Amino acid sequence: MTDGSHAAAPFPPLASIVLVTGKGGVGKTTIAAGLAAAAAKRDGKAVLVEFGDGDSGKRVLAGARSSGVMHEVVEPKTALETSVGRLLGSRMLAKVFIGNFAVRRMLRAAPALRELAMLDAVGHIADKAKGRRVVVDMPATGHGLAWLRLPLQMRDLFGSGGLYELSERLVHRLVAPRACSVVVVTLAERMVLQETLELCSALEKEVGMPPARLVVNRFPQPIPPGAIEQARALQTEAGSQLVELLEAREAARSEALITLGGASSLGVQLRPLLLPQAGFDPNAVQVADWLVSQEAA
Amino acid sequence: MSHPAPRTIVCAGGGGVGKTTTSAAIALALARRGHRTLVVTVDPARRLASAMGVEVGENVMEARVEGGIEDKLFALMPEPRRSTRTFIDLLFEDEPEAKARMLENRVYLLLADAAAGMHEVVSLMLVAKAIEERRFDYLVVDTAPSRQGLDFVSYPGRLATLYEGRAVTWLGNLSGRPDTSDDGEVRDESGGLLAAGRKRIESLFGKLLNPRTLRDLAGLFAELAIVKDRFARLARVSEQLLVGPTTRYLLVAAPTGSAAADAQFLSRRLKRLGQHPTALVLNRADPSFPAWVDELPSEGMPAELTAALEVVRGDFATRVRAGDHLALSLKSDLPRTPAVRLPTLEARDPSRIVRTLADLLGPHLGLLAGA
Structure with a gap:
């Protein structure tokens, strides 16, 4: 385990499309915006793609308006009609097809086609961006993996026909490490970390896309060794409250490091990037600077 | 239903706000008051499950968090990866042949795997079954950790319309299967004839899918048509549980970057569903430093401990600031929704966090649960 301050092995460069995934609430959108801002600083322009209403992207980009990051919002209905x-x-x-009373109900019950269409939209945004970096803020963990599996599954299922051709195109355009990198964002909590490592392993085994970066957000600062013993020696009620708090904090920290250290047993060969906990979540520009300092942008 | 329906409390919020723990704590607080309570989580955390003495699975289990609440607190934490299978088990209980065909239908396996909301629907169907089997006073539902978490409130109803109308039969008859509907012609809600429309839609399907896949797709809906009454009934029971007149919606938030925006989004979403948030629960929104911090000696401590205390004070200062910020911004977004502000809880044992949170929520049960 390194603390990220000295690079053991350089990170491989990111492909022009970067998909950012992870469990809800881990700071995915912020990291995605940071990756876009870093690329924009280098190349002049970059694109941040968001699914849904576009609120989250607007929020994290608020402090980085002049950064050269274009914000594209992929709206499901439009994407489906276009595709x-x-x-x-x-x-x-x-x-006519989508509006048919039975097809409409089928699509609402099983939105696989709509999700394929949204990936198609990402492919077209990337074509328009002409090699500039396109960062996609993907939906939360399980769902993000399901999305990436979709083109492969549909291609294998359909065999021929229009949807087969679309799936085949997406497999080459998106579900290919040369064309597209996956960045996984997580937190230093044991359950979340364990789930994340399973995701990393599934990404490699099930879709052939080992993650290019693993970012552990809000990593707790260490406390000086010996402090817990000293707090115990206070032998007051307040002291024992402090002991409990410090212990919980250290336990979380060392569990996280142990879990990350055991990652290779899951076949995950990836040096984690530890983003230290700060008072508030950093903005896109601050994350971009940090990524550059870690030579991970 | 042979028992009176339980009162439902739905907890919604963005990711990472402590929704699952909050749901468990509200359920525990209700159980302590003697109410038979079932807590259902659609995003099971194994660690919390084991802290509550239950297993992730499709059965309702009695939770063991503390003594003195025997036969009062129950949990259901279905495994998301099994929902494709559970869906079939629940619906095709009495139709073994159709069930076997379903399990081999490649289109079903793909669509179910990729269907957003499938797991939520299956969880609700398991709840619907559980409350038919025994009486519960309260049902606490922990939704998916996202802005889409509330979508599933409307999901059973949406699926029910697929099954109640003619859509399933119509789809089951695609690709030249004989039309089994009574008059041979299918009408949409507006009364227009769709027999000619079918040819056109079939030819469009033909451009998208090869004939074999289209047959699988039609076959899938033909199987579903067999169980559509059963499905529609379970879907309607689930819907009534979620949108009944006594249902309360709690928006859970915490000082994460997106919490305030998520809570506002979810409250708009609730409005569109004809509901409104009952209360806000603000986790990790410490109103002040805990008293014990000021009781610590301010000087004469070893250097390491002083440094550690600096870190701790810094954490608390950040939390109080973030808590104030969150409370203020939600107060201006949702001025009429009362808020319960809770401190950060840290302990190595998650069941201890649930118990402490239940202590803190107990006095607010009137607001949160109408209890």
């Missing part, structure tokens, strides 16, 4: 329109040769036909 199906391309397959059927006309957007009008797509509307």
